[in-house]
Each structure stands twice: as C-alpha cells, then as structure tokens.
Amino acid sequence: MAPAYTIKGTTTDVTNCEHCPRRGLRKTVVLVPLDADGNEFGEPVHYGTSCAARALAVTTHEITRAARAADLHQRIAARAALRDAARLGLDKIRTHRHRLQARLDAGTATDTGAGALAFVTALGVAHWAPERQDAVNAELRAAHAAGGFTALLAAAGRHEAATARVAALDPAEL
Ligand SMILES: [Zn+2]
Incomplete structure (x- = not known):
C-alpha cells in the first residue's frame, strides 16, 4: 500500500523535490506521512507539485488548492499565537x-x-x-x-x- 500523507502547506526553504531529481523549484509541498490510524509520524518530506499529486493520487490542481488552504491556516495560527x-x-x-x-x-x-x-x-x-x-x-x-x-x-x-x-x-x- 502506498504511504498516506497530510499536506502541511508549502515552503520556499526547500526547492528540491525529494522524490524525483527536479531541482530549483519555486517552492515545494510539505507532506507529513500518516500511519495506519491516520496519525502523523516521521519527518516531513518536500515534493514538487507533480510528485505530491502522484503520492496522494489526486490532481495537481487539488494539491495546489489544499496547499494554499494549509498555508492560510498556518498563517492564521501564527498570528493567533x-x-x-x-x-x-x-x-x-x-x-x-x-x-x-x-x-x-x-x-x-x-x-x-x-x-x-x-x-x-x-x-x-x-x-x-x-x-x-x-x-x-x-x-x-x-x-x-x-x-x-x-x-x-x-x-x-x-x-x-x-x-x-x-x-x-x-x-x-x-
Ligand atoms: Zn518530484
């Protein structure tokens, strides 16, 4: 079974896809692996949009939308803190x-x-x-x-x- 991930957002700190040889991306999608119970575990991975879409078996458009929502959520949480x-x-x-x-x-x-x-x-x-x-x-x-x-x-x-x-x-x- 393919590993499941949750989308944490995007980052410009890592610009290399950790799944394929693509380098110098504008930004990467931050994915955190999920265990069988749906809990986050392990280190986050950074994928380009295409690789993230393949990993989650969704379209790149859905990845972009979910990443944008996660980024917004993070910004709001940071401002609330x-x-x-x-x-x-x-x-x-x-x-x-x-x-x-x-x-x-x-x-x-x-x-x-x-x-x-x-x-x-x-x-x-x-x-x-x-x-x-x-x-x-x-x-x-x-x-x-x-x-x-x-x-x-x-x-x-x-x-x-x-x-x-x-x-x-x-x-x-x-
Ligand atoms: Zn890739």
Missing part, C-alpha cells in the same frame, strides 16, 4: 507600569539606576516578542538616561500601546 502572546505581555507591562506610576505618585520611587534597571528588566521579561526584547530594553534604558523615570514611563506607555495593537488584531484578517 502572536496575539495571545501580546495579550499575556500586555497584562504584565500594565502591571509593571502601574507599579512604577504608583511609586512615583507616592514619592517612594528613588531615581537610581538600579531601580530603573529593575523596571526595564521586568518589562523585558514581560515582552512578548523575544526577537525585539534587546531593542525594547535599550530603548527603555535610553529613555531613563535621558529623562529619568518620567521619560521611562512615557516609553513604557508607547511600548504598551504597541503591544495593545497586536493584542487586538484579528488573526483571520490578513
């Missing part, structure tokens, strides 16, 4: 910003480098986009160096607003 991470981050950013604001209002905030650094670190930990964390930390530190806690709070407010926009996005709206 980003939105959820931003929501989580937003709660923490708000908490830390309010905490600093309360200390400023109460006159108990001592504008020392250590206090600011602790605040920046707390925000950094809360940050929802790890690849941007260093940049956000640098921005917050620079704001504090230039204008103390007041400037730090303003920068945190901008950071919070940007996070809120991502937290509110509709994953299906591409």
Whole structure:
C-alpha cells in the first residue's frame, strides 16, 4: 500500500523535490506521512507539485488548492499565537507600569539606576516578542538616561500601546 500523507502547506526553504531529481523549484509541498490510524509520524518530506499529486493520487490542481488552504491556516495560527502572546505581555507591562506610576505618585520611587534597571528588566521579561526584547530594553534604558523615570514611563506607555495593537488584531484578517 502506498504511504498516506497530510499536506502541511508549502515552503520556499526547500526547492528540491525529494522524490524525483527536479531541482530549483519555486517552492515545494510539505507532506507529513500518516500511519495506519491516520496519525502523523516521521519527518516531513518536500515534493514538487507533480510528485505530491502522484503520492496522494489526486490532481495537481487539488494539491495546489489544499496547499494554499494549509498555508492560510498556518498563517492564521501564527498570528493567533502572536496575539495571545501580546495579550499575556500586555497584562504584565500594565502591571509593571502601574507599579512604577504608583511609586512615583507616592514619592517612594528613588531615581537610581538600579531601580530603573529593575523596571526595564521586568518589562523585558514581560515582552512578548523575544526577537525585539534587546531593542525594547535599550530603548527603555535610553529613555531613563535621558529623562529619568518620567521619560521611562512615557516609553513604557508607547511600548504598551504597541503591544495593545497586536493584542487586538484579528488573526483571520490578513
Ligand atoms: Zn518530484
């Protein structure tokens, strides 16, 4: 019996068909083998559209359509994950910003480098986009160096607003 596959989408990272000698394809279809119970198992394989169609015993048109649907599904899932991470981050950013604001209002905030650094670190930990964390930390530190806690709070407010926009996005709206 021919192996069964599920279509995970397409990729431009692999441009060689792993089934035939075709090289330099624009993109390949990512297929994951299924076991007898229909569960995914093993490593994904990358086939050109024609080979994928033969492997699944369907037309190339059906492969293209299914791959497009899978790609869309993946993009929506990725955006939903980003939105959820931003929501989580937003709660923490708000908490830390309010905490600093309360200390400023109460006159108990001592504008020392250590206090600011602790605040920046707390925000950094809360940050929802790890690849941007260093940049956000640098921005917050620079704001504090230039204008103390007041400037730090303003920068945190901008950071919070940007996070809120991502937290509110509709994953299906591409
Ligand atoms: Zn092929």
